[in-house]
Amino acid sequence: MPRIQQLDAHVADLIAAGEVVERPASVVKELVENAIDAGASAVVVELRRGGMGLIRVSDNGCGIASEELPAAFLRHATSKLRAAEDLGRIGTLGFRGEALAAISAVSRVDIRTRRREDTVGASLHLEGGVPGEVEAAGAPEGTTILVRDLFYNTPARLKFMKKDSAETAAVSGLMQHLALSHPDISFKFLKDGADTLHTPGDGRLNSAVYAALGRDFARGLLAVQGRGGDVEVSGFITAPLQGRGSRGMQSFFVNGRFIKSQLLTAALEEGYRNQLMKGKFPGCVLAVTLPVNQVDVNVHPAKTQVKFAQEKAVFDAVYHTVLDALDQRGGPLFPAARPAEAAVNPRGDFFQAMDSKTFREQGGEASKPARGDRVPFRPVWDTERPSASVRLSDSAPERPLESLGPLGSVPERSPEPLRRSKSGPERPAREQRSPFPPMRQDAPPSVVRWKPAIPQAPERPAIPQGELPGQAALQPPAPWRIAGEVLRTYIICESEDGCVYLIDKHAAHERINFERLKSSTEPPMRQALLTPAAVELGREEAALLLENLPLLEEFGFSCEDFGGGAILVREVPADVDAGDASAILEEIAANLREGRSPAERRENLLHTMACKAAIKGGWTSSPEELRVLVDKVQSGEVKYCPHGRPVAVKLTKNELEKMFKRA
Ligand code: ADP
Ligand code: MG
Numbered sequence: 001m002p003r004i005q006q007l008d009a010h011v012a013d014l015i016a017a018g019e020v021v022e023r024p025a026s027v028v029k030e031l032v033e034n035a036i037d038a039g040a041s042a043v044v045v046e047l048r049r050g051g052m053g054l055i056r057v058s059d060n061g062c063g064i065a066s067e068e069l070p071a072a073f074l075r076h077a078t079s080k081l082r083a084a085e086d087l088g089r090i091g092t093l094g095f096r097g098e099a100l101a102a103i104s105a106v107s108r109v110d111i112r113t114r115r116r117e118d119t120v121g122a123s124l125h126l127e128g129g130v131p132g133e134v135e136a137a138g139a140p141e142g143t144t145i146l147v148r149d150l151f152y153n154t155p156a157r158l159k160f161m162k163k164d165s166a167e168t169a170a171v172s173g174l175m176q177h178l179a180l181s182h183p184d185i186s187f188k189f190l191k192d193g194a195d196t197l198h199t200p201g202d203g204r205l206n207s208a209v210y211a212a213l214g215r216d217f218a219r220g221l222l223a224v225q226g227r228g229g230d231v232e233v234s235g236f237i238t239a240p241l242q243g244r245g246s247r248g249m250q251s252f253f254v255n256g257r258f259i260k261s262q263l264l265t266a267a268l269e270e271g272y273r274n275q276l277m278k279g280k281f282p283g284c285v286l287a288v289t290l291p292v293n294q295v296d297v298n299v300h301p302a303k304t305q306v307k308f309a310q311e312k313a314v315f316d317a318v319y320h321t322v323l324d325a326l327d328q329r330g331g332p333l334f335p336a337a338r339p340a341e342a343a344v345n346p347r348g349d350f351f352q353a354m355d356s357k358t359f360r361e362q363g364g365e366a367s368k369p370a371r372g373d374r375v376p377f378r379p380v381w382d383t384e385r386p387s388a389s390v391r392l393s394d395s396a397p398e399r400p401l402e403s404l405g406p407l408g409s410v411p412e413r414s415p416e417p418l419r420r421s422k423s424g425p426e427r428p429a430r431e432q433r434s435p436f437p438p439m440r441q442d443a444p445p446s447v448v449r450w451k452p453a454i455p456q457a458p459e460r461p462a463i464p465q466g467e468l469p470g471q472a473a474l475q476p477p478a479p480w481r482i483a484g485e486v487l488r489t490y491i492i493c494e495s496e497d498g499c500v501y502l503i504d505k506h507a508a509h510e511r512i513n514f515e516r517l518k519s520s521t522e523p524p525m526r527q528a529l530l531t532p533a534a535v536e537l538g539r540e541e542a543a544l545l546l547e548n549l550p551l552l553e554e555f556g557f558s559c560e561d562f563g564g565g566a567i568l569v570r571e572v573p574a575d576v577d578a579g580d581a582s583a584i585l586e587e588i589a590a591n592l593r594e595g596r597s598p599a600e601r602r603e604n605l606l607h608t609m610a611c612k613a614a615i616k617g618g619w620t621s622s623p624e625e626l627r628v629l630v631d632k633v634q635s636g637e638v639k640y641c642p643h644g645r646p647v648a649v650k651l652t653k654n655e656l657e658k659m660f661k662r663a
Pocket of ligand 2: 030033034094095097099100
């Protein structure tokens with residue numbers, strides 16, 4: 001029988017420390033929260049080597065009496081809580097009395113502190129939680145804590161530390177939130193000696209937003225202020241047209257504490273319902289203030305979650321505050337001139353999703369573009385058109401359907417360097433074109449059921465003899481007849497054996513893109529932006545992206561640091577909308593943050609890129625585009641979208657007959 005023993009205090013402390021101190025950012029969080037609780041008006045955070053070298057937090061708060069200094073490092077030692085009933089009304093950020101104990105258990109700590117009323121301060125050194133002697137020391141008013149050799153005595157944890165830059169990124173994001181949570185405190189963050197964040201501490205939230213989140217983000221914000229019962233809501237939200245690509249720019253503070261809350265996110269987003277483009281998220285800096293007995297902050301060791309006593313009241317207060325602010329702007333918030341029915345594929349050409357390999361193979365080196373340029377491209381079949389061409393509609397390009405080849409291999413490019421504006425007038429051909437192939441009353445269905453033949457163009461490399469024994473047996477099956485498209489999203493097809501298929505065109509295209517990107521060994525085609533775009537992201541997001549520049553390059557983005565949480569984008573992949581660059585980069589940053597392993601991060605990135613390069617439900621698609629999608633689904637190449645949703649549903653004749661009570 002195993003003997004049950006109580007762990008000795010040292011091991012127990014290390015275990016407890018693991019919960020509070022997960023990484024350098026957790027140390028910074030706890031130390032800065034202590035500084036805020038100490039009433040500081042200025043806090044300086046210094047980080048070296050992502051915090052693994054050194055973390056120093058200085059404040060000008062109340063300081064600690066020298067005789068109490070060792071006690072501050074004991075577990076469950078706090079000045080903020082006395083009795084159980086106090087737990088129901090916590091007004092400070094800290095209350096567990098665990099942070100200093102936990103931090104000192106896993107590092108080497110030096111503290112120097114002086115209260116205003118003392119002439120001499122005190123210092124103390126601790127190693128692995130073991131304190132030395134308290135010594136008298138000269139010190140400015142306030143407290144400075146220096147943490148070195150984090151996790152030196154817990155090798156298991158040390159092993160799991162990410163790269164220094166990832167840790168720095170996490171601390172940068174945290175500092176942003178801390179600075180936003182207390183505009184009345186001046187925060188300064190020095191990273192390896194460089195000043196990267198400095199808020200004035202003038203008590204104005206917009207000053208803090210400007211300093212922490214950047215000018216561009218601050219400019220697009222609407223001020224909000226509202227109250228519902230005991231719940232007060234104030235801060236800033238993004239205008240509907242400034243929707244973001246992820247939730248990374250949503251910051252919520254409850255009684256001065258940065259928290260993550262699905263309830264608050266839901267309330268915010270509900271306020272924007274029908275006002276934001278699909279796939280976009282609002283950004284915000286929202287402070288929710290309510291009586292301390294209405295919120296339980298003791299639900300998470302890192303104190304990043306809270307529980308509201310009256311969830312509905314909080315939801316309603318946030319929702320109505322947001323809604324009112326958006327309503328007050330007057331007029332349509334989102335240009336209603338582009339309802340779903342009128343949405344035109346804002347991409348130039350669906351088929352331009354071509355990889356550079358195909359481009360080189362078909363365009364030849366002679367026509368190789370300057371990096372990123374859109375090049376007028378003459379496919380080989382322009383000169384020699386197979387006779388079996390079929391025109392689907394009047395304005396459709398006179399181009400043989402057979403020659404469309406694999407998706408993305410037939411660019412009909414315009415020489416312009418950038419994507420056309422979303423509804424630019426220079427696209428009459430597509431806008432006037434009916435989304436459906438014209439009804440062919442004059443011709444029997446068999447005429448429409450063309451047989452895709454192997455392209456005749458002689459320039460194409462001939463398939464070596466002998467590789468295709470029994471050519472006839474390989475004749476592709478008759479293609480599905482496209483009956484039409486409904487809701488500008490679903491393609492309706494009929495197969496020869498009497499089944500009806502509904503295909504989700506976005507999902508199908510996304511899958512095709514995903515496979516193409518996944519299997520491509522060539523770098524993607526890029527487009528150079530006429531003017532490089534400065535994309536404002538959060539500091540954490542920007543740092544994550546900068547740390548992954550080679551990966552971004554691989555995906556077709558050419559970016560560089562622009563300072564202050566912004567990234568300068570020079571090139572984007574050719575098959576995404578240049579105007580989407582900022583949203584895509586935000587989403588990529590979210591992918592990078594969430595991915596647990598390099599493989600998972602890469603896969604997530606592929607998803608994002610595949611989705612962004614795909615046609616969307618609601619866009620007008622040409623018959624040729626629909627045909628390519630249908631053929632891919634028919635051939636079984638495409639079954640599920642990368643997110644696992646089906647791309648097609650099938651209705652058999654029998655099922656239809658049952659529905660109509662014929663069978
Ligand atoms: P908690 O913050 O939950 O009380 P900590 O372990 O973080 O627990 O801190 C223990 C105590 O040390 C605090 O309650 C506070 O009295 C004191 N203390 C810690 N940091 C500071 C600081 N920067 N300035 C003044 N007092 C501090
Ligand atoms: Mg604390």
